[in-house]
Amino acid sequence: MNLANTLDAYLVLAGALFCIGAFGFLARRNAISMLMSIELMLNAVNLSIVAFGAFIPGLRTTGSIIALMVIAVAAAEATVGLAIVVAIYRNRKTPLVDEYDAMRR
Amino acid sequence: MNAASLIPLIAALPIAGFLFTAVAGRRLGRRAWVVPVAVVAIAWAMAMVVVATALSGGFGESGAVVKLWEWIPAGAVRVEAAFFVDNLTASLLIVVTTVGLLVHVYSIGYMAHDEAGYWRFFAYLNLFMFSMLLLVLGDSWLTVFAAWELVGLSSYLLIGFWYRKNSAALASKKAFIVNRVGDVGFALGIMAIFVDTGTLNIRDSIGHLASGGVSLAPCAQGVVSCAASMPIPVWVIALLILAGAMGKSAQFPLHVWLPDAMEGPTPVSALIHAATMVNAGVYLVARANPIFASAPGAMVVVAGIGIFTAILAASIAMTQTDIKRVLAYSTLSQLGYMFAALGVGAWTAAIFHLMAQGFTKGLLFLASGSVIHAVHDGQDMRKMGGLAKKLPHTYRTMLIGSIGMAGIPPLAGFFSKDEILGETFKAGFIWVWAIGVLVAVMTAFYMFRLIGLTFWGESRVDEAVAPKVHESPAVMTVPLWLLAIPAMLLGLLLSWPGPPLGPLFGQKGTGLLASWLEPVYKDGLAILGRGEEAFALFGIDGVLILVSVAVAVIGMVAAWRLFGVEIGSLRRRGNHEQVRELTARVPFLYRASLNKWWFDEINHLLFIVIGGRVAAFAWWFDVNVVDGIVNGIGSVTRRSGSGLARVQTGRVQNYALGIAVGLIVMVGSYALLASR
Amino acid sequence: MRAWLYLLAFAVAAGIVTTPALLIFVFGGHSVDDALFVALATLMLVSALAVVSMRDIIRCGLAMIVCFLSLAGIYVIVGSPLVAAAQVIVYIGAISVLILFAIMLTQSKAAPAKLVFQTQAAPAAVAAIILVVLITLGISATDWGEVSVRVRLGTDTLARAFFRDDVLPFEVVSVLLLAAVVGGVFIAKREKDAPS
Numbered sequence A: 001m002n003l004a005n006t007l008d009a010y011l012v013l014a015g016a017l018f019c020i021g022a023f024g025f026l027a028r029r030n031a032i033s034m035l036m037s038i039e040l041m042l043n044a045v046n047l048s049i050v051a052f053g054a055f056i057p058g059l060r061t062t063g064s065i066i067a068l069m070v071i072a073v074a075a076a077e078a079t080v081g082l083a084i085v086v087a088i089y090r091n092r093k094t095p096l097v098d099e100y101d102a103m104r105r
Numbered sequence B: 001m002n003a004a005s006l007i008p009l010i011a012a013l014p015i016a017g018f019l020f021t022a023v024a025g026r027r028l029g030r031r032a033w034v035v036p037v038a039v040v041a042i043a044w045a046m047a048m049v050v051v052a053t054a055l056s057g058g059f060g061e062s063g064a065v066v067k068l069w070e071w072i073p074a075g076a077v078r079v080e081a082a083f084f085v086d087n088l089t090a091s092l093l094i095v096v097t098t099v100g101l102l103v104h105v106y107s108i109g110y111m112a113h114d115e116a117g118y119w120r121f122f123a124y125l126n127l128f129m130f131s132m133l134l135l136v137l138g139d140s141w142l143t144v145f146a147a148w149e150l151v152g153l154s155s156y157l158l159i160g161f162w163y164r165k166n167s168a169a170l171a172s173k174k175a176f177i178v179n180r181v182g183d184v185g186f187a188l189g190i191m192a193i194f195v196d197t198g199t200l201n202i203r204d205s206i207g208h209l210a211s212g213g214v215s216l217a218p219c220a221q222g223v224v225s226c227a228a229s230m231p232i233p234v235w236v237i238a239l240l241i242l243a244g245a246m247g248k249s250a251q252f253p254l255h256v257w258l259p260d261a262m263e264g265p266t267p268v269s270a271l272i273h274a275a276t277m278v279n280a281g282v283y284l285v286a287r288a289n290p291i292f293a294s295a296p297g298a299m300v301v302v303a304g305i306g307i308f309t310a311i312l313a314a315s316i317a318m319t320q321t322d323i324k325r326v327l328a329y330s331t332l333s334q335l336g337y338m339f340a341a342l343g344v345g346a347w348t349a350a351i352f353h354l355m356a357q358g359f360t361k362g363l364l365f366l367a368s369g370s371v372i373h374a375v376h377d378g379q380d381m382r383k384m385g386g387l388a389k390k391l392p393h394t395y396r397t398m399l400i401g402s403i404g405m406a407g408i409p410p411l412a413g414f415f416s417k418d419e420i421l422g423e424t425f426k427a428g429f430i431w432v433w434a435i436g437v438l439v440a441v442m443t444a445f446y447m448f449r450l451i452g453l454t455f456w457g458e459s460r461v462d463e464a465v466a467p468k469v470h471e472s473p474a475v476m477t478v479p480l481w482l483l484a485i486p487a488m489l490l491g492l493l494l495s496w497p498g499p500p501l502g503p504l505f506g507q508k509g510t511g512l513l514a515s516w517l518e519p520v521y522k523d524g525l526a527i528l529g530r531g532e533e534a535f536a537l538f539g540i541d542g543v544l545i546l547v548s549v550a551v552a553v554i555g556m557v558a559a560w561r562l563f564g565v566e567i568g569s570l571r572r573r574g575n576h577e578q579v580r581e582l583t584a585r586v587p588f589l590y591r592a593s594l595n596k597w598w599f600d601e602i603n604h605l606l607f608i609v610i611g612g613r614v615a616a617f618a619w620w621f622d623v624n625v626v627d628g629i630v631n632g633i634g635s636v637t638r639r640s641g642s643g644l645a646r647v648q649t650g651r652v653q654n655y656a657l658g659i660a661v662g663l664i665v666m667v668g669s670y671a672l673l674a675s676r
Numbered sequence C: 001m002r003a004w005l006y007l008l009a010f011a012v013a014a015g016i017v018t019t020p021a022l023l024i025f026v027f028g029g030h031s032v033d034d035a036l037f038v039a040l041a042t043l044m045l046v047s048a049l050a051v052v053s054m055r056d057i058i059r060c061g062l063a064m065i066v067c068f069l070s071l072a073g074i075y076v077i078v079g080s081p082l083v084a085a086a087q088v089i090v091y092i093g094a095i096s097v098l099i100l101f102a103i104m105l106t107q108s109k110a111a112p113a114k115l116v117f118q119t120q121a122a123p124a125a126v127a128a129i130i131l132v133v134l135i136t137l138g139i140s141a142t143d144w145g146e147v148s149v150r151v152r153l154g155t156d157t158l159a160r161a162f163f164r165d166d167v168l169p170f171e172v173v174s175v176l177l178l179a180a181v182v183g184g185v186f187i188a189k190r191e192k193d194a195p196s
Helices: A007-027 A031-055 A057-092 B003-031 B034-055 B087-113 B118-137 B141-159 B166-197 B202-210 B216-220 B234-248 B257-263 B266-275 B277-287 B289-293 B296-317 B323-343 B347-374 B392-406 B412-426 B430-455 B474-495 B512-528 B540-563 B576-585 B587-594 B596-645 B652-675 C002-027 C032-053 C057-078 C081-106 C121-141 C155-165 C167-188
Strands: B064-074 B077-085 B565-567 B570-572
Touching: A007 A031, A007 B652, A007 C032, A007 C057, A007 C121, A031 A057, A031 C032, A031 C057, A031 C081, A057 C081, A057 C155, A057 C167, B003 B034, B003 B064, B003 B077, B003 B087, B003 B118, B034 B087, B034 B118, B064 B141, B077 B087, B077 B118, B077 B141, B087 B118, B087 B266, B087 B277, B087 B347, B087 B474, B087 B512, B118 B141, B118 B266, B118 B277, B141 B166, B141 B202, B141 B234, B141 B257, B141 B266, B141 B277, B166 B202, B166 B234, B166 B257, B202 B289, B202 B512, B234 B277, B234 B289, B234 B296, B257 B266, B257 B323, B266 B277, B266 B323, B266 B347, B277 B289, B277 B323, B277 B347, B277 B512, B289 B296, B289 B512, B296 B323, B296 B430, B296 B587, B296 B596, B323 B347, B323 B412, B323 B430, B347 B392, B347 B412, B347 B474, B347 B512, B392 B412, B392 B430, B392 B474, B392 B540, B412 B430, B412 B474, B412 B540, B430 B540, B430 B565, B474 B512, B540 B570, B540 B576, B576 B587, B587 B596, B652 C121, C002 C032, C002 C057, C032 C057, C057 C081, C081 C155, C155 C167
Parallel strands: none
Antiparallel strands: B064 B077, B565 B570
């Protein structure tokens, strides 16, 4: 058995990480916890992209390039997301998302 | 000048008079009668020229057609505005224009005390004259139908002429609505005729229907579906036309409007509800005689309805106390006779009776109007009596009319009624004849009951009114006498078989009217397979005449015994004890007759009580079921909306969970499908 | 200083967690790569679970750093050292620090949240488990057309691809980063007349 040389192992790992992140996003009350969960999901996707790049000959360089760009975009996302969280916190005096109910009718 | 060119003018003059009077009448005040009476007089003169031309064969056997313009040019459907005069139309024209003219003249005096409505009355009368002439003269079913509605409208306007009187307003509505019932049938009948024949021309369509099939012409033009040749049976058409005729001619069960129509001024009753409009149904059936001849079942229906109406109305007329109501039921009864005649195929007899009754009934109504006028608008015969000496002209003319109605020779009423009864007997409808004879007894009885109560015996007029009772002015009595002449002589004239009149109008040994109308009924009689029969004075006809005279005398004498008589040396006092005794012996029949067989109550029960319940149920159904469904849809939407709105928590994570669930469903279903 | 102690504790715990797997693999005839992969994968999943489940949000942030770090190791194993380097620099060096700062800005120790989880935590967990099962099924059922040999990707190859073939996306990403910086500043900026 050669686990480190099979694509499926990486992909299943990425899937598990993604689902953990998804659970965190759905279940946590804290806005920053949700942001962290998003980062987990992004990393899961990144892992799968890098794995595809490593195991599929046609995607050799493309996989890594996309992964790097995702990292850059994630950085931008984190910047803006955290800025938003801070702004909302300043406005509502709470980081708890379930108390943000401005969208309620 | 060509007589046919006068035909449009006959109809155009009254409508011109109507328009003039409607616009300018109010300012003319008491002189408002001049123009309307003048136009009707001119129309009468023209009509007489046309009639003389037509009856002397001037228009040929098929009659004269005057096409004015194409009214409805719609592809293959073409309706022309045209007039048509044949001998049947001419016969009707005599009655309509003559009685119309005399009623106009009479109204000058009768309506004199109605200041405000004087011009309105004459305007309406002119409108009616136009409508009635259009009805008689129209060449297409559509024209006739329009005229049919117009006479209904004028009738409505004139019945409700004294619209401040509640009963008059109600009566006009009743007449209008009951007539609608028949008119629906007539309209459907016209549509059925069009479906079958593709034309609305009366002569063409009757020709098609009588020849037993659709001509190929309308089929080829695409007006009528070729796949269904003759899709509607002739008997249906006949019954639908009959429905229209029943409405206008007030046959059972649509007869209820006519007695109430007596709320209108008496000249209106004379003109519209006795002499002309109510005869429109008879005219229509006679005009459509080949259609009816092709449907023997419908003919029996016509005869049955006619004779039933005759005996029903006669039985009611025997006990009514309102002088005009007696005459109204008498009119109903005589119309029933005409329908019975139409039903047995004695179309000539029906038209004969129509003409005789037109004059006789017009005379009686105008005379009753004179009586009412004299006793200051009292119509109750129990408050009359002994008026003969005070109203000599009215009395004499009314007596002439009554004798005619009773059927004593040689007055017009005798000839026409005898003709109907004889034809009925000879056509094999013995039951119709038997009932007809019974009705003849009743007719003689109630007519002389009327005369006895009104003119003979001691006066029962109110003390206050009695000194003021006076004969009507000449403008009213002269028309009475002018109507009395045809009421006396018309029968003799029209049934006279020999010279000098016969050769003059080119007739062939039968009665004058029969030879006039022979071309009109040629087709219908051919279908019925009935030929001309020789008149046998000393055979069956003589016996029937004797029976007719005998029953008239029986009825007359019975009335004399009960209600008295004062003709010349024939004098007898009325016996009120005996009347009371007789009515007590047949309480049910008496009460039924007095209450008009409860027809108004039955209608009330049917349409107001039961119909009201149905309407209330329909209303309930509408409110609760129809509206309920609509409102239910609304409230279900609203409730489901507000229920579903709870899903919209406004919390991002709930939505995200929705996305996750959706993803699971999508991926799961894909996995399921892919694993197959 | 306490934060780093926590980090150390995590690492030790992770080592204790992963050591048996490591030993089994080493003595089971597997390669070192396999052993490292299993150890790092286990560490990563455990720390990820810690990120989404722990009560103290600062510990969550620290667990996240551990998670990112083990992921960087996996990148090395899979043969992308440059991505691993970027992971360490960007995620651990920048984003984690950013998040920790945000935590400090927003969390008030005086009134800590009583509940960590939403009311919908249970259905979310069920959904996540179903999702992971589906993903695993899907992955194992799919033929990716892969080769079973990892190829180490040299930085020079990647650099050539980046700065010659894909230079335009690279520059666009830099513009995006600039926009994000400006946007973040603008959003988070305290308004002048706002209270507090």
